[in-house]
Amino acid sequence: MGKQMTEMLKGTLEGIVLAILSGRSAYGYEITAWLRDQGFTDIAEGTIYALLVRIEQRGLVDVEKVPSEKGPPRKVYSLNAQGREYLEEFWRTWSFLAERLEQLRKGGQ
Amino acid sequence: MAAGSNEPKSRYLQYLEIVTGSLEEKKRWRQYKARIKQLPENYRTAVEALERYLMHFGPADGTGAMAMYGDLADLFEQSAADGTPIRDIFGEDPVEFVETFMANYPLGQYRARERNRFTSAIARAAGENTARKDRTD
Numbered sequence: 001m002g003k004q005m006t007e008m009l010k011g012t013l014e015g016i017v018l019a020i021l022s023g024r025s026a027y028g029y030e031i032t033a034w035l036r037d038q039g040f041t042d043i044a045e046g047t048i049y050a051l052l053v054r055i056e057q058r059g060l061v062d063v064e065k066v067p068s069e070k071g072p073p074r075k076v077y078s079l080n081a082q083g084r085e086y087l088e089e090f091w092r093t094w095s096f097l098a099e100r101l102e103q104l105r106k107g108g109q
Numbered sequence: 110m111a112a113g114s115n116e117p118k119s120r121y122l123q124y125l126e127i128v129t130g131s132l133e134e135k136k137r138w139r140q141y142k143a144r145i146k147q148l149p150e151n152y153r154t155a156v157e158a159l160e161r162y163l164m165h166f167g168p169a170d171g172t173g174a175m176a177m178y179g180d181l182a183d184l185f186e187q188s189a190a191d192g193t194p195i196r197d198i199f200g201e202d203p204v205e206f207v208e209t210f211m212a213n214y215p216l217g218q219y220r221a222r223e224r225n226r227f228t229s230a231i232a233r234a235a236g237e238n239t240a241r242k243d244r245t246d
Contacts, residue, residue, distance in 0.1 A: 006202075028187075042200060042201055043200065044197070044198060044201075044205070044206045045197050046184065046200065046210065047206050047209050049184050049210075050206070050209040050213060053180055053213050054213050071187055071189070071190020071191065
């Protein structure tokens with residue numbers, strides 16, 4: 001994964017994480033594992049954790065602490081109503097951007 | 110959280126904290142340090158390097174900073190329990206990670222002051238009428 005990919009992901013990773021959580025609730029490491037499976041191999045666990053802290057602070061997810069056999073209790077994240085609203089806005093912004101870029105590529109204005 | 114931490118502080122405690130800084134924050138800092146001490150050595154080394162960076166560029170103190178160190182300890186305890194390799198936590202560019210992480214917490218006083226000063230200097234240069242906030246902050 002190149003530098004360009006890293007730069008582009010910076011602005012979209014939050015939306016990607018919310019989109020993953022819109023399907024089902026998940027632990028932090030499940031999100032990272034899913035992203036790796038999809039070819040986003042360079043994403044740091046820490047970066048995903050930082051994003052989860054952020055979306056939790058902003059009240060976009062509900063968090064449940066589940067006891068674990070090894071180590072501290074794990075946090076399960078699920079998208080709440082506010083998160084769904086935010087995700088819809090993300091997709092609208094994304095569509096706008098994608099359309100404009102496609103136009104640019106075709107050489108139109 | 111310890112029982113009774115929401116009770117109003119005694120006058121003695123109020124005066125004492127003027128001299129010493131918040132005792133609650135000191136306690137949370139000690140708790141954080143104790144958690145880090147329990148980590149396997151390579152995780153501890155990594156956290157201490159991160160801590161040094163945060164001391165320079167992150168929020169210096171206050172509740173926001175203590176929340177940040179608490180979240181940091183959560184991450185590394187979890188990673189140590191899972192055996193997540195250090196490189197997988199930090200990625201190829203550790204600075205990228207620490208900056209993303211730090212952005213979740215209030216700015217340090219120094220950075221906040223300079224940002225305000227810069228913003229209002231540009232507003233003045235642009236001929237906009239602004240209160241000279243940078244002098245009073």
